[in-house]
Amino acid sequence: MVGWAIAVHGGAGVDPNLPTDRQEQAKLLLTRCLNLGISALRSSASAIDVVELVVRELETDPIFNSGRGSALTENGTVEMEASIMDGSGRKCGAVSGLTSVKNPVSLARLVMDKSPHSYLAFSGAENFAKQMGVERMENDYFITEDNVGMLKQAKEANSILFDYRIPTSGYESCGVGVESPITMNGLPISVYAPETVGCVVVDSQGRCAAATSTGGLMNKKVGRIGDSPLIGAGTYACDVCGVSCTGEGEAIIRGTVAREVAAVMEYKGLGLQAAVDFVIKERLDDGKAGVIAVSEKGEVAYGFNCVGMFRGCATEDGFMEVGIWE
Structure with a gap:
């Protein structure tokens, strides 16, 4: 018998000037989820x-970018994605392009347990959700007023933006200030805070x-798939x-990080x-x-190469820890 261990995250890349009340809201949610687990x-x-x-609990709260509160595509819609993997026998399930499923992670679990496949996407995933009778919601359940405003900013900047809490000027996120714009696949983006x-x-x-x-990236192209539903990239x-x-996501995919x-x-x-540290340093x-x-020995670890996670x-x-910064 080993001792159990659990870790949870709500994203990496945090504005150093994130208001204290927002930090506390995030930490309270993480604490609640830890205690649930x-x-x-x-x-x-x-x-x-x-x-x-x-993850269902995290998807139901709009604080982070998944389920309710998901980032919006260039068309102002949600395209949610999730994956789940059981290390016993390496069974897995994943979904992408969801527009109505309240808890994408549970549909991923059903793909794993109740279908002959590992991954379903877009209309196929939505049809499977109907067949399975999972809870589905109208579009406005997922869309928050903050994210509508952030999408407007993203379109005005002609860029991918990530989160309403990050200011569009005078910021420094993931250690990169406005004078040194971050690129994704070689293309500049304004803000990095997934x-x-x-x-x-x-x-x-x-x-x-x-x-x-995840809900992906704010103002992402319709049909973009990130690392989160890709087994071996975002989840393993x-x-x-x-x-x-x-x-x-694009860097995590290239490095098959998980x-x-x-x-x-x-x-x-x-x-x-040591494995987490090596991969963060050498594979991104x-x-x-x-x-x-x-x-499997009951250990827990984390690592990041940006301002916070x-x-x-x-x-x-x-042992119990909830944090944002280094």
């Missing part, structure tokens, strides 16, 4: 059930699981660990924190991202 783990829930439970959500868990049986959910779980990523954490543990023999090129991870973690021996 801890309670389930103490009741002997499995790792896969706990990651779904926690807020994908995710959870990783190892239960008392040593089973690892991971789940990630196996016998040795569970990993969820957040940040610049799988890479597992790979350096398996093939280089690195411990969990110029990209900015954060990672949370657990191991909304995160929380806890272990069975009583």
Whole structure:
């Protein structure tokens, strides 16, 4: 028997001038989600059930960019995506292009458990949601007034913007100020502050699981798919660990970041924190991202190469931390 461990994130890349009340709101939500997961783990829930439970809670609260409160596409619509993976047998499910599903992570779980496939997208995923009878909402449930305003700013700037809490001038985010614009796939973007959500868990049986959910990028092109639903990029779980990523999706995809954490543990023999540190340093090129991870030994780890990451973690021996900054 190992001790259980859990970690949760609400995105990497935080405005250093984020108002204190916003910071506290985020930390309260992370704490609530951690406590939800801890309670389930103490009741002997499995790792896969706990990651779904926690990410559902994150999707239901509009503070972060997933489910309700998702970023808007160039057309002012939502295209949500999520994935989930059970390290026991490496089973997985993923969805993209959702417009009506209240909890994308639960549809991803149903793809894993109730379909012959690993990944469904757009109209196929929506049709599957209807067949499964999952809860669906009208479009205005997902769209917040703040995000409508942010999309307007993004269109005026002819750019991809990420979050209403980040000012469009005088900022420094992910360590890059306005004089040195951040690029994505070589193209400049105005602001970098993604807020994908995710959870990783190892239960008392040593089973690892991971789940990630997002609304993507503000003003993204319709049909863009990020790292969150891509198994091995934004989400991965196996016998040795569970990993969820957040940040610049295109860089995470290129580096197959989540799988890479597992790979350096398996093939280089690195411990969990050393594996996370190695991947953050060596596999992101110029990209900015954060990672949370657990191991089958009951360890928890995280790392990021930008100004901050909304995160929380806890272990069975009583350790608990919720933070944003280094």
